[in-house]
Amino acid sequence: MRRLKKSKKIIYLLAFLFSIVYLIWRAFFTLPWSESLFAIIFGILLLFSEVISNFTAVILIWSKNRAKQVFKPKVPFEAYPDVDVLIATHNEDVPLLLKTVNAACNMKYPDKSKVHIYISDDTNRREVKALADKFHIGYIGLEENEHAKSGNLNNALAHTSSPLVATFDADMIPYSDFLLETVPYFVENERERKEVEDVKPLGFVQTPQSFYNADLFQFNLFSEASIPNEQDFFSREINVLNNAHDAAIYTGSNTVISRKAIEDVGGFPTNTITEDFQLGAQINSAGYKSISTLEPMASGLTPTDIPSILKQRIRWGRGVVQSTEFTFNHK
Known part of the structure; x- marks a missing residue:
């Protein structure tokens, strides 16, 4: 095992050195300085994309070397806290919402009275209110929302109070064990923080984005059985590797978040179109893991x-640029 780890380190080091040599060669010997302005601009852009690609590879290798597995802790049933489950919707059809609501209502929990499910509807539709009434869950309507999904969720937070908040998009159907697989991390973290002073509070637990239909490539290439879903690489590889730095990325759904963490960073951000990415980054920057x-x-x-x-x-892409710009301007 030690020999294998040493061999990997040597391979990673060689890959890094060869990449540096390659990029130097590309920068000094391949750019088309004698060609048209069009060729020069696109040559520089291509080189820049290669630099970014290699930089990303270095980060992935670094994270992989520091990777750590997380294991769901075992906690007593009576320790499970109250959870608000927010299903955010804008204009999705009721039949689509019904699947998500039905699954949410059938999630397992030691004490089901501690699970509070709400449909957060930023178009205040009567048919969605009727769906909530049918399942005997909460309905939080909103009119004239100016801040898209962030405004919708911030409004829902103002009408709820549980210490944990689970967020789902309208088309995301939770599995029955969702809460049993996520909430124990918060219970254990709270226990550890009482015993050890410098343990970081847990901000959120992100489960992978998963899809029950074929993606663009699988569908159009008739290759659902032979090509993996393209988003699996991020959700089940890259984001899991972020555990090495206690800095997973929030992807907007299938997540349980500490209400205090949301409140500490001022709620869901309204200055970006990727509020999930920025909220996760702000929570991580605020000292949470x-x-x-x-x-x-x-x-x-x-x-x-x-x-x-x-x-x-x-x-x-635009949202990440907005969030990055906001971060630099507020340092």
Whole structure:
């Protein structure tokens, strides 16, 4: 085992050195300085993308070397706290919402009276209120919302009070064991903090994004059985590796979050279109730790057409840029 670890370190070091040599060669000997301005600009952009790619690879290798597994702690049933389950919706159809609500109502918990489920509807629809009444759960309507999903969730937080908050998108169907697989981490963290002074409080537990339909590539290439879902790499590889730094990324759904952590950073941010990414980053920066688990605990729908994918990825890209700019401006 030691020999294997040493061999890996040597391989990683060689890969790093060869990458540096390659990038130096690319910068000084391959850029088309004698060609048109168009060629020069795109040559520089290509080099820049390679630098970013190699930098990302270094971070992944570094995280992989420091990777640590997280194991769900065993805690007594009476220690499970109250949880608010917020299902955020904007204009999704009631039949789609029904699947999520039905699954949420069937989640297991030692004391079901401690689980408070709400539909957070920022379009204040009567048919959604009727759905909430049918399942005997809470309904939090909102009119004239100016802050998209952040405004919707902040409004829901103002009408609830449990110490833990679980967030789900309208199309994300939670598994029955979702709360049993996530809440124990908070209970154990609270116990550890009482015994050890310098233990960081737990900000959130992120479970993987999982989808029950084929993604864009699987669907259009008729390869669902042979090609993995493209988002699995992030949810079940990259984000899990972030546990090495106690800094998982919040992806907006299938998550349990400490209410105090949300309040300490001023609620869901309204200055970005990727409020989930920025909220997670702010919670981590505020001294909390966060973890990402490996096994999916909810499944939803992923886009299968190019226009929807482009819209989604452009939003992600713009949102991350907005959040990064905000972070630098407020340091």
